[in-house]
Amino acid sequence: MIPTATVTSPNNSLFSRLRFVLVETSRAGNVGSVARAMKTMGFKELVLVAPKCADPLNDPEAVAFASGAIDVLQNARIVPDIKDALDGCNFAAAVSARLREFSPPVWTPRAFSSHAASQQSLVPAVVFGNERVGLPNHIVEACNVLINIPANPDYSSLNLSQAAQVLAYEARMAALGDGIDAGSVGFHGDAASVSQIDGMYAHLEQALVAIGFLNADNPKKLMPRLKRLFARTGLETEEVNILRGIARAIMSSTANNTPPRKD
CATH class of the missing domain: 1.10.8.590 (Helicase, Ruva Protein; domain 3)
Known part of the structure; x- marks a missing residue:
């Protein structure tokens, strides 16, 4: 289990605390797409665990799919194992459509995001598995919670970057709280006294x-x-x-x- 001791963070904003971890990703394009999903929601820390694709940070497909999120892609770290990927984190959530018999507590993306945003001592990570086989049991069982995205039970398969987008969106909404509304767009004058x-x-x-x-x-x-x-x-x-x-x-x-x- 990932330890829950307090980890010092230079900035308590969830945008700087939340880490996205991809385990043994096969397609470089998916790495680029996840980088784009992260940047659109304001997140930037991406870690790749033993990617199966060669040179995923510079692969032409990854660069193309990242679109304007090249900074997130090229600043991503590549590490050999999950232990290195979670170094410095004190709360980890495995993301999986497949429930396990001996899994940690199952949370929704919204529950995880709310918890991560409200507990400023947490340095959380969301962990995504390989596109074809997902996350191995030993990684899921080592995490604090398992995130299951509520989807159509007859077809619950999400692309890796789609799953990352859902998590990034929910995390953004939780981080902003009441600071976001439809009135945040467009011209605004001074409120009348x-x-x-x-x-x-x-x-x-x-x-x-x-x-x-x-x-x-x-x-x-x-x-x-x-x-x-x-x-x-x-x-x-x-x-x-x-x-x-x-x-x-x-x-x-x-x-x-x-x-x-x-x-």
């Missing part, structure tokens, strides 16, 4: 009263419902200014008895 939003509500209420949409003597629940609507949007300062500009144009047009401008 409470006072700015309150001012907008007051301005909007005046405009609605001015056009007769809101009865000031009997407002019912219109404004609370509008506030709830806008609260779900995460208003930015510029958006508040736009809404106040609309309210200002409405009030100006009603004061002048002219239709509001549409531009």
